[in-house]
Amino acid sequence: MLPKASAPTSTRNETPLGVGPAQALGLYRKLLLIRLAEERIRQEYFKDEMKTPVHLGIGEEAIPVGVCHAVPEGSACFGTYRNHSLFLAMTQDTDRFFGELYGKSTGPAKGKAGSMHLTAPEAGLMATSAVVGTTIPLAVGAALARAYRKEPALTVSFFGDGAVEEGVFWESLNFACLKRLKILFVCEDNGLAIHTPAASRVGFRSIPEALGGFRAQVASGDGSSLTTVIELARGLMSRMEEESQPGFLHLTYFRFLEHVGPLEDFDKGYRRKPTPEEMERWDPVSRFEKDLDDLGVGGEDRQRVRQEVLAQIDRSVRLAQAAPYPGVEELHTDVWA
Ligand SMILES: Cc1ncc(C[n+]2csc(CCOP(=O)(O)OP(=O)(O)O)c2C)c(N)n1
Numbered sequence: 001m002l003p004k005a006s007a008p009t010s011t012r013n014e015t016p017l018g019v020g021p022a023q024a025l026g027l028y029r030k031l032l033l034i035r036l037a038e039e040r041i042r043q044e045y046f047k048d049e050m051k052t053p054v055h056l057g058i059g060e061e062a063i064p065v066g067v068c069h070a071v072p073e074g075s076a077c078f079g080t081y082r083n084h085s086l087f088l089a090m091t092q093d094t095d096r097f098f099g100e101l102y103g104k105s106t107g108p109a110k111g112k113a114g115s116m117h118l119t120a121p122e123a124g125l126m127a128t129s130a131v132v133g134t135t136i137p138l139a140v141g142a143a144l145a146r147a148y149r150k151e152p153a154l155t156v157s158f159f160g161d162g163a164v165e166e167g168v169f170w171e172s173l174n175f176a177c178l179k180r181l182k183i184l185f186v187c188e189d190n191g192l193a194i195h196t197p198a199a200s201r202v203g204f205r206s207i208p209e210a211l212g213g214f215r216a217q218v219a220s221g222d223g224s225s226l227t228t229v230i231e232l233a234r235g236l237m238s239r240m241e242e243e244s245q246p247g248f249l250h251l252t253y254f255r256f257l258e259h260v261g262p263l264e265d266f267d268k269g270y271r272r273k274p275t276p277e278e279m280e281r282w283d284p285v286s287r288f289e290k291d292l293d294d295l296g297v298g299g300e301d302r303q304r305v306r307q308e309v310l311a312q313i314d315r316s317v318r319l320a321q322a323a324p325y326p327g328v329e330e331l332h333t334d335v336w337a
């Protein structure tokens with residue numbers, strides 16, 4: 001598990017977001033934990049000990065970190081196969097994370113789900129899935145159940161821009177708006193479905209415009225900036241509360257790596273390599289480091305957090321490598337399909 005963060009040395013006050021140095025350093029720790037865990041996967045992957053496809057989220061980290069920071073405790077979240085950032089933002093549990101990736105009994109699904117179906121129901125991560133769009137109606141169903149039971153908690157549904165082209169997305173959105181469900185839809189828009197850009201896939205001008213006629217509160221912005229994500233999510237949630245309507249948060253980000261796997265793929269010809277300036281602008285970690293500069297959270301604190309996170313990941317990888325595979329008696333347990 002995550003070691004306790006020691007207090008940062010900065011004495012400056014809070015940002016306009018109400019995030020002081022200690023909390024900002026905690027958010028930075030989460031961004032780094034996700035980034036460095038995925039960088040470790042990239043280093044280890046070709047040893048072929050992890051027998052799972054990996055959809056890495058380098059570039060996406062600020063979205064789940066920011067949204068999970070902004071939503072109330074007790075919110076239930078649903079996601080996709082690109083779920084490493086969501087799982088780690090919600091749990092910071094690298095022991096179970098690597099356990100599942102190595103197919104070991106220490107994973108949340110005892111090694112039988114792999115990277116694409118990470119869950120942590122005790123922390124509110126209810127389901128993630130390899131099948132595009134499938135967890136959207138599950139989230140709406142969960143929000144309906146909560147409304148039926150008069151429970152005030154929020155449900156959050158994370159999905160990619162490609163899922164918006166699925167019929168089930170529109171049916172789910174329609175039903176949620178009709179029933180005024182307390183649900184936040186979060187579209188993680190990297191402009192790509194595998195190798196196909198949005199311009200070759202959709203007949204609408206933009207996702208926020210396409211939502212124009214729905215009785216939902218909509219916000220859109222730069223998902224590479226953690227500060228922006230938190231600001232937008234907070235604003236949207238207060239409008240959802242005022243109007244008693246679902247929310248739709250549309251966040252753009254840059255997918256740094258190939259669709260699935262640990263490599264860059266700028267040589268594949270479907271997109272160009274970003275310039276160094278673009279890389280920096282689209283990198284949520286360096287973007288947030290600039291905010292930390294403004295807060296006076298300096299290099300020493302950041303370096304210490306990095307070392308702690310690296311040690312945590314290293315220990316978790318070694319634990320996962322040494323852990324047992326699930327036994328034969330597990331073959332048919334927890335399996336419904
Ligand atoms: C129902 C369904 N159709 C097709 C696929 C094949 N598929 C896997 S990922 C993907 C692209 C999805 O893009 P997006 O929702 O934008 O997510 P991203 O990978 O960009 O995070 C497709 C079409 C699938 N897994 N499920």
Ligand SMILES: [Mg+2]
Pocket residue numbers: 160161162188189190191192193194
């Ligand atoms: Mg996409």
